[in-house]
Amino acid sequence: MASVLVTGGAGYIGSHTCVALLGAGYEVTVLDSLANSSAAAIDAVGDIAGRRPRLDVVDCRGESAVERVFAEVRPDAVLHFAGLKSVPDSVADPLQYYRHNLESAAVLLSVMARCGVRRIVFSSSATVYGEPDVLPVPETAPTRPANPYGSSKLMIEQMIADVVRSDPRWSAAVLRYFNPVGAHPSGMIGEDPEGVPGNLMPYLLQVAVGRRPRLPLYGTDYPTPDGTALRDYVHVMDLAEGHLAALNHLDSAPGQVQAYNLGTGQGASVLEVIAAMREATGHPLPYEELGRRPGDISELWADPGKASWELGWSADRALGDMCRDAWAWQSTHPQGYRSRSLP
Numbered sequence: 001m002a003s004v005l006v007t008g009g010a011g012y013i014g015s016h017t018c019v020a021l022l023g024a025g026y027e028v029t030v031l032d033s034l035a036n037s038s039a040a041a042i043d044a045v046g047d048i049a050g051r052r053p054r055l056d057v058v059d060c061r062g063e064s065a066v067e068r069v070f071a072e073v074r075p076d077a078v079l080h081f082a083g084l085k086s087v088p089d090s091v092a093d094p095l096q097y098y099r100h101n102l103e104s105a106a107v108l109l110s111v112m113a114r115c116g117v118r119r120i121v122f123s124s125s126a127t128v129y130g131e132p133d134v135l136p137v138p139e140t141a142p143t144r145p146a147n148p149y150g151s152s153k154l155m156i157e158q159m160i161a162d163v164v165r166s167d168p169r170w171s172a173a174v175l176r177y178f179n180p181v182g183a184h185p186s187g188m189i190g191e192d193p194e195g196v197p198g199n200l201m202p203y204l205l206q207v208a209v210g211r212r213p214r215l216p217l218y219g220t221d222y223p224t225p226d227g228t229a230l231r232d233y234v235h236v237m238d239l240a241e242g243h244l245a246a247l248n249h250l251d252s253a254p255g256q257v258q259a260y261n262l263g264t265g266q267g268a269s270v271l272e273v274i275a276a277m278r279e280a281t282g283h284p285l286p287y288e289e290l291g292r293r294p295g296d297i298s299e300l301w302a303d304p305g306k307a308s309w310e311l312g313w314s315a316d317r318a319l320g321d322m323c324r325d326a327w328a329w330q331s332t333h334p335q336g337y338r339s340r341s342l343p
């Protein structure tokens, strides 16, 4: 049975990917500092999969601790989710983002090289594209991230490409996620943001569950059919399956680093998301129309053709499924993972 090490595996996307990996028969070790997550997520992953992954509470930047885990686990491949991910925080404190994300990746790659582990799947982001010239966006589109978070992702992609070029025994996939939303259909794991949610779907869920009175709707004057911005929302379980497909493909692509867009290929407007969430939750979901959020773009959706041809992967779950599954999580965990310990 192949063994994989999942950095950031207690987080939102990592935990869902752990469920998919365990279901596919992998031995899974999670390496996570729990800086933005809870060990309760790993318990819930174990409950869903019937097998709890090993959890090492370790920071990726701590080289000797990371190396100890590698020596014990001897993974065949690494999925690297760990990192900081807030766009506004990265604008406010760019050096923290560069130091944290680049150092984590550099330490991890160094340990991998020393331990002879040369297969990696990296969590990149559609944010590396910035404002697109053409839609849908292919992987060959120019990359010009508009914030330090996106720049840190692009630099890590470059770091991985250079490592692969230096030693053709490596193979790597960088997955550019569009807008990950939803939850495992069991409702036992899901997104659990700290503080005020920065993203649309978690904010709407907290309105539905009564934690916030109304959604601030940013921008109703975009050049789109209903005036609100369009994004490519993709179900987190589709993403999880995309990681399995990418992992399986690594063996047949030695000496290569390939980037793949993981999205549905379709845009949905903010008003369409609100309508779908109303349908799923039965809640009126009031909103307040505000001006555009600084830094936002009008439209972004993926050309996911390369992932389909090369990995045999496509995102099949619809917006209604994303809302239904996200609500299964939020309605049963109104305070996120803290709800698990409530009587």
Ligand code: NAD
Pocket: 007, 008, 009, 010, 011, 012, 013, 014, 031, 032, 033, 034, 035, 036, 037, 038, 058, 059, 060, 061, 080, 081, 082, 083, 084, 085, 104, 123, 124, 125, 126, 177, 178, 179, 180
């Ligand atoms: P998350 O914050 O829920 O998960 C990240 C996990 O990494 C957390 O469990 C956190 O505790 C851990 N972590 C952070 N720094 C660490 C370190 N130095 N060492 C060990 N663990 C560390 O985020 P997520 O939404 O699951 O995102 C996972 C990855 O996907 C991130 O790299 C993120 O940049 C990327 N991504 C996310 C989105 C999105 O919208 N959620 C979109 C595109 C890309």
Ligand code: WQD
Pocket: 085, 087, 124, 125, 126, 127, 178, 179, 180, 197, 198, 199, 200, 201, 203, 215, 216, 217, 218, 219, 229, 230, 231, 270, 293, 296
């Ligand atoms: C979607 C739309 C908002 C919140 C971000 C990151 C990106 C990637 C995914 C990591 C926009 C509007 C939002 C709210 C709103 N993450 N909105 N009220 O900005 O497309 O992408 O997450 O890699 O890097 O930038 O997603 O969910 O924040 O916004 O009206 O309270 O919803 O203005 O039009 P975004 P989002």
